Amino acid sequence: MRSPITTGSLLCAALGLVLSSAACRTVNTAEPATPAATRQMVNDKRIITDSSLDFKARIVGINQAAVGSGDLLKVQAELLNNSRGRRHFSYKFEWFDQNAMLIQAPAPVWIPRDIEGRETINISAVAPNPQAKDFRLKLIEKTNP
């Protein structure tokens, strides 16, 4: 006796599932072709251990500026979601003094963010004190939205 659910029907079902899940929202954007602002870009070094996350939240570039009274460093990273659906991730900035020692207080915290399909977002942080001279940005995939 043949099984009522054949291999062919399972393939059809799988195809249906794939097609239905592919119908995701993506973001269209517009911005000045010649921006008025100039960005002080950071020459960064990247270590990618999760290529899937790198696809969903790719670092396009990092720029920095002095804020407050000019003695605090602010860092901003531009991220792009190359996938077609909304993705969830968390990030944190760690700060280092001029001797490359990690500034422990206040303790760095993971901050969750959502990014829509093909969307570009900016994440930023301000140094905890004027002694902070360098930073490290960490990104991790967030499984629970």
Add this chain to the structure above:
Amino acid sequence: MQPRTNSCFIQSAILLLFPLLWLGCATPKPPPPLDTTDASRAATVLAQRLLEKGVLDKVASPPAKTRLLTVVNNTDQHFDTSMFGNKLQVALNESGKVSIVLNPAMPVDYILSGKILSTYVRTSERRDRTYTFQLTLSDPQGSAVWVGEEELKK
């Protein structure tokens, strides 16, 4: 050949619709309450925004002497607001731009007050709670010199 194709489509539709129907009937879970991680996150972000504005540097003799009032919990849930206040105090003290004054009789440059609010949206599909952490820096005369807020969706 035709009946076989129809059978494929019917079986596919059943296989495809069953998980969707099951998901649709499932009762949405209530959102989790605020926790210490949320308080740390909100305090860190708000402290950064306050430092970024540079208003704390505009005092005659830095660091700015600041009194931190008790953070008010205006949500319908029990939450120890001291976690938020303590994290804020650490972040501002470590910046070197603020000196938190504990003695109520001592004159200060600024007063920092905070409030936590929440809104709750419930539909057939989802239950969302949004917590808003508000922070206001005022001068001793009561004029707000900086206001910031951070939203957390749960």
